[in-house]
Amino acid sequence: MIVRNLTEARDSNRRIVSPDGNWESTRMLLKDDKMGFSFHITTIYKGADFRMHYQNHLESVYCVRGRGEVETLADGKKYPIEPGTLYILDKHDEHMLRAFEEMEMACVFNPPLNGTEVHxxxxxxxLNAEAL
Structure with a gap:
């Protein structure tokens, strides 16, 4: 069994801060844990507005706190994000994420991340990022 505490993980090398200042992510479960996916608690800072295109991973994102929107760039559709919203990037969707308030998100990646990844x-x- 693996047991981890979010507060302790945030105070360790599991907390990764994006160089662009848009987010920070605490990597709770990683490739080395051999579960077949990774699990992160990610904070998107208020005012963040940035493009992502996970070409190597599929991702599911559940909003725990805050408000924003995700826009799929292929069709320009915008989807509101609020607590209780789950969005799934099942087609390697190129997208924009905007935080109207600070958002806390629970994220699952397949294949799992190694730990040090930034966009x-x-x-x-x-796929070949350094492991924690």
Whole structure:
């Protein structure tokens, strides 16, 4: 059994802060845990407005706190995000994420992240990032 505490994880190298200042993510479960997915608690800072395109991963995102929107760039559709909203990037969707308030999100990635990933120039995570 694996048991981790969010407060303790945030005070460790499991807390990754994006270089662009849009988010921070505490990586609770990673590839080395051998579960087949990774699980993160991610804070999107108020006012963040940025593009992502996970070409190497599928992601599910559940909003715990805050409000914002996600826009799929292929069709320009905008979807409101509020507590209780789940959005699923099941087609490697290129998208924009906007935080009208600080948002806390529970995120699941498949394949799992190694731990140190931040978005590359295309808005994706690399598959070969360094493990924590």
């Amino acid at each position: 590359n120039a295309e808005g994706a995570y690399e």
